[in-house]
Amino acid sequence: MHVVTSPDVEQKIRLLDQVASLDRDGEPGLTPTQPTKADFLAGSIYQVQRPDGPMTVMRTVQTSACERNCRYCAFRAGRSAMARVSFTPDELAHGFDCMQRAGVVRGLFLSSGVVGGGVRTMDPMLATAELLRHKYAYTGYLHLKIMPGAQRAQIEQAMQLADRVSVNLESVDARRLASIARDKDFEGELLSAVRQVSEIVNAREPGAKVPSMVTQFVVGAAGESDQELLTTVDRLYRRMNLARAYYSGFNPVPDTPLEDAPSTPLVREHRLYQADWLLRFYGFALRELPFDPDGWLPSGTDPKLAWAHKSHLVDRPVEVNRVSRSHLLRVPGIGPRSADAILRARRQGTLRSLADLRALGAVTGRAAPFILLDGHRPPRQLSFWDSV
Ligand code: SF4
Numbered sequence: 001m002h003v004v005t006s007p008d009v010e011q012k013i014r015l016l017d018q019v020a021s022l023d024r025d026g027e028p029g030l031t032p033t034q035p036t037k038a039d040f041l042a043g044s045i046y047q048v049q050r051p052d053g054p055m056t057v058m059r060t061v062q063t064s065a066c067e068r069n070c071r072y073c074a075f076r077a078g079r080s081a082m083a084r085v086s087f088t089p090d091e092l093a094h095g096f097d098c099m100q101r102a103g104v105v106r107g108l109f110l111s112s113g114v115v116g117g118g119v120r121t122m123d124p125m126l127a128t129a130e131l132l133r134h135k136y137a138y139t140g141y142l143h144l145k146i147m148p149g150a151q152r153a154q155i156e157q158a159m160q161l162a163d164r165v166s167v168n169l170e171s172v173d174a175r176r177l178a179s180i181a182r183d184k185d186f187e188g189e190l191l192s193a194v195r196q197v198s199e200i201v202n203a204r205e206p207g208a209k210v211p212s213m214v215t216q217f218v219v220g221a222a223g224e225s226d227q228e229l230l231t232t233v234d235r236l237y238r239r240m241n242l243a244r245a246y247y248s249g250f251n252p253v254p255d256t257p258l259e260d261a262p263s264t265p266l267v268r269e270h271r272l273y274q275a276d277w278l279l280r281f282y283g284f285a286l287r288e289l290p291f292d293p294d295g296w297l298p299s300g301t302d303p304k305l306a307w308a309h310k311s312h313l314v315d316r317p318v319e320v321n322r323v324s325r326s327h328l329l330r331v332p333g334i335g336p337r338s339a340d341a342i343l344r345a346r347r348q349g350t351l352r353s354l355a356d357l358r359a360l361g362a363v364t365g366r367a368a369p370f371i372l373l374d375g376h377r378p379p380r381q382l383s384f385w386d387s388v
Helices: 009-022 089-101 117-135 152-161 176-182 187-201 226-239 266-281 303-310 338-345 355-358 362-368
Strands: 045-050 051-062 107-111 141-145 164-166 210-219 242-249
Touching: 009 051, 009 089, 045 107, 045 355, 051 141, 089 107, 107 117, 107 226, 107 362, 117 141, 117 152, 141 152, 152 164, 152 187, 152 303, 176 187, 187 210, 187 362, 210 266, 226 266, 266 303, 338 355, 355 362
Parallel strands: 051 107, 107 141, 141 164, 164 210, 210 242
Antiparallel strands: 045 051
């Protein structure tokens, strides 16, 4: 099915699609999905979770040419064996408009390789976004990447046009970043962009809508520990209005300097996300996360369960009928939703059984060793499957 009116544009999207799955610089947190109406987009279409449900998003670049040489990246300048494709703002805006009108996609994430520096690279991206919003009256989801070195005025313009902006830090500090992306200036280009987005968020009129800011790390490529990652992220959450960090495990790309480096195990990503949730939604402080002396989270156990054991919570069980929400959130198997449901249910009567808790959404196999129900320890013991 042809959904893009220009064969040239469709051909460019096809070419990009062939490298999309290798791109480590893409929209973080996307789940690959199969398009139903345009098979040439198979590698470029993803699902992103939005407050009103999953959304099909097209991820593409203004250009796949890049003058930089990040050691992990499929688009790096030194990688000869790939076609380079560039869209004019008109081509990209029109092509996307055709696809979203045909129902193939509902949102766009637009990134780019760097050509002529960050400022010159941002210009066509912003022009594409302006065309979409004003010429094509597109009101849907738009995520713009802030390019390294972008000017303040460009960042402000991006934030007026987008629902989400990303400033991908890629690593935890200047030293680590230099080992995988020598051309990127961690403080001058990346942290400074984060700071500017944060200042714009702080300066907004009360009630004004501003896009959320996210960042991404290439986990494992620079040898950083979990503690280094989460320390950086914790600061960004507390001080820089970061909405969310994404942890993308490193995967080697052929024909790059890191092609023989080992992939980062998926379980590491998983544990980082679990620990990140403890910081964002469970009231944990960074110092409470169960790092070992070398700064690693336990790979074999959920970090909340590891914290509960380390804190001897099993010897100080929590009375589910009495404790505060923050104490409930410390219990493995009880999350924000089930904690709220427990608080509501307590107003109606006493919770006496694991079945009562299960009906409220708690994972009772995990919670059982750490709680009291109406003064009694519940009978069920923690099983192996509840602990992973
Ligand atoms: S700047 Fe680095 S990460 Fe971004 S496209 Fe170029 S080589 Fe890839």
